[in-house]
Amino acid sequence: MQSALDTIGRGVGRLYAAAFDLLEWPMLALQRLTGAQRIAWIFLLPNLVIFGTFTFLPIILNFFYATSGSDAILLQDRPYVGLDNFATLLACENYLQPNSCERDIFWRAVHNTAWFVVLQVGFMILFSLVTALILNRDIPFRGFFRSVFFYPVLLSPVVVALIWKWVLQRFGVLNAALEGAGMPTVNWLVDADWAFFWIVFVSIWAHMGFYTLILLAGLQSIPSDVYEAAEMDGASKWRVFSRITMPLLMPTMAVVIVLSLIRAVQAFDEIFVLTGGGPGSATLLILQFIYETGFAYQPRLYGLAAAASMLMAVVLLVLTLVQLRATRSRAEG
């Protein structure tokens, strides 16, 4: 039996070596042709082509759409309008009062997105951190709870939204439970404030498992001897948390903040299915505005949608750079 396995192993090894020998000659020829320094570009080429075609080219196309008008989709049919689309979006008497803006729905979406980002990212990181700290301790059924918190991340956003819609609709599970307990029911998704609360809540529920896992990995990478030294020095729990855990967790936290920030600004699918942006425009976020302006309304204002997406990209870029700078300063300081 052992000798048969050895024979198979040797056979596979020879095949493996033969496959690489076949590649060796063209690779050597390529290296001679390009030089050792430039061959890296050859290896990067497939990725650059794909990345260029599906990421950079759409960004450039987006710019052309943002600076052209009409409802035509082909660029050659679209007249150049300069910055008119941006001017339309930004025309406003008072940015804090969307009704005073030319594109009031856009500014409602901006306001909603800003609140959503602040509340969703803030509370999600807080809950994720607390959960990670608890799951990092030696508690009973730790493995089970880690799975439980991660499980919603595996669900499709549409499934998440449909589950919660079933819970929150007028005759849904939550109202049935409240009615059963003799309490007044609420039309959760028709009341603007409640609808906004629930999109934040559902989004946190769906995504916190992912960030909890990252923070948990960060917590586990902190060397235990640092904690042992602090314990020997008689440091309080709060002091250990604020002077050891948090500073050493900051690089991981920076990743979590940047990722969750970007994801919150890009939130769309769950909210679109759960509330459709309503009631009215109470839960309409920027991405839905872009989608509806570009694809759902007639005529389709691709230019305006492209301009809005460029403004959103600029905001995201600035936020990311500020965050990275802050993290770097902290790490250097």
Added chain:
Amino acid sequence: MKSTSLLSGIACALLAATSASAAELRFACYQDGTECDAWAEQIKAFEAENAGTTVVVDVVPYKTIVEGLPVQLASGEGPDLARVTDLGGLAKYMLDVTPYVKDAAAIEAAYGKTLAWTRVNGPDDKGIYAIMDQQTATGPFVNKTLFDQAGVALPGQGATYADWAAAAKEVAEKTGTSFAVAMDRSGHRFAGPAISYGAKIFDADGKPITVDDGFKAFAEQFVAWNEDGTVAKDVWAGSGGATYQDAAKEFTNGSLVMYISGSWQIGRFGRDIGDAFDWVAVPAPCGPGGCTGIPGGAAVAAFKHTKAPEELGKLIDFMAREDVQAAVLAKTKNIPANQALQAKGIDYASATDDEKAALKTFAESLAEFSPVAFQFQGYKNNRAIMNATVTRITQAIVGESTLDEALTRIDSDVKEALAAAQ
């Protein structure tokens, strides 16, 4: 060697000839009930009559037709034909199949009224672009069992929206039903009562004015009904943007007294309600401006970018045939757009008595609809009006804006959309 070459030559020639005559047409079809299944059945007969032409029926969701198809067509892609509802909006992509049909005059006689909705190139445009396979009419359905249980009589012919709302509210209160009245979240549905309240929608030159005293009067009434609970707030306030939302589920499960929707729901209600309760379709309620719903429907349209215009023309010609339409309509339980079939009537053999009565009510009411309603349906940018209506009226309902602000925004939204569409 020679014989081998000869055989190869013949084989190549045969292959070339076969591929030259073979055409595959892709048909993007959405269905409220069984429309695509009925067409697939008829298309088999077409394929048998036209050897070498195959038609692939792709059943797609309505959202794909409304949102995805226009983008595909704008970029010169998409199916050869599709079942669509936005006839005016998509007209610029449609193929005139007149050169390929056997009897254009017969098609004109049978479908001229609805073909007009696709003719956007001026008064001289006599093209055949799409064949309507489902004429629809908007109007109310009523849960008659609830009226009987409450001991409230159904308002009769000529009853106003206010009469119906009061009656439905009384029924809801007496029977403990959740909702008195609901109307689909749709600018198309809103337009019917608005015109009944006196909205003119267009000026004398056919340009949209949208908001006038009649439009405002119904908007005020509708917002007030949402506020006082006469109308189910969930339907309009429960969504954002211009998203479509119906209340068919509420009607079929008996929690709604009166539902303002349209004839395309008949098959669904027949199937889903069964014997659970009695339901009837009633003629469009009246207002100071008349008693009208909005006509509409779905049509199978041919598109310009097809690589097989002749085969596509033949297929549209086949679909326009009276016997083919009669077979499809009998199965789908829809109102015919074909004038001859309207006169003869369709034998809805599989329809229940409730379904037959509802089909008769809608078909009769269609003849009474206001000319403004037909003008609205045929206007190529009507979706700009519909979208603005839904978005802005909802804002007024949920308190994001006053009704006056909402009406001003409807006006400016429509003007801006029309400017962009120029």
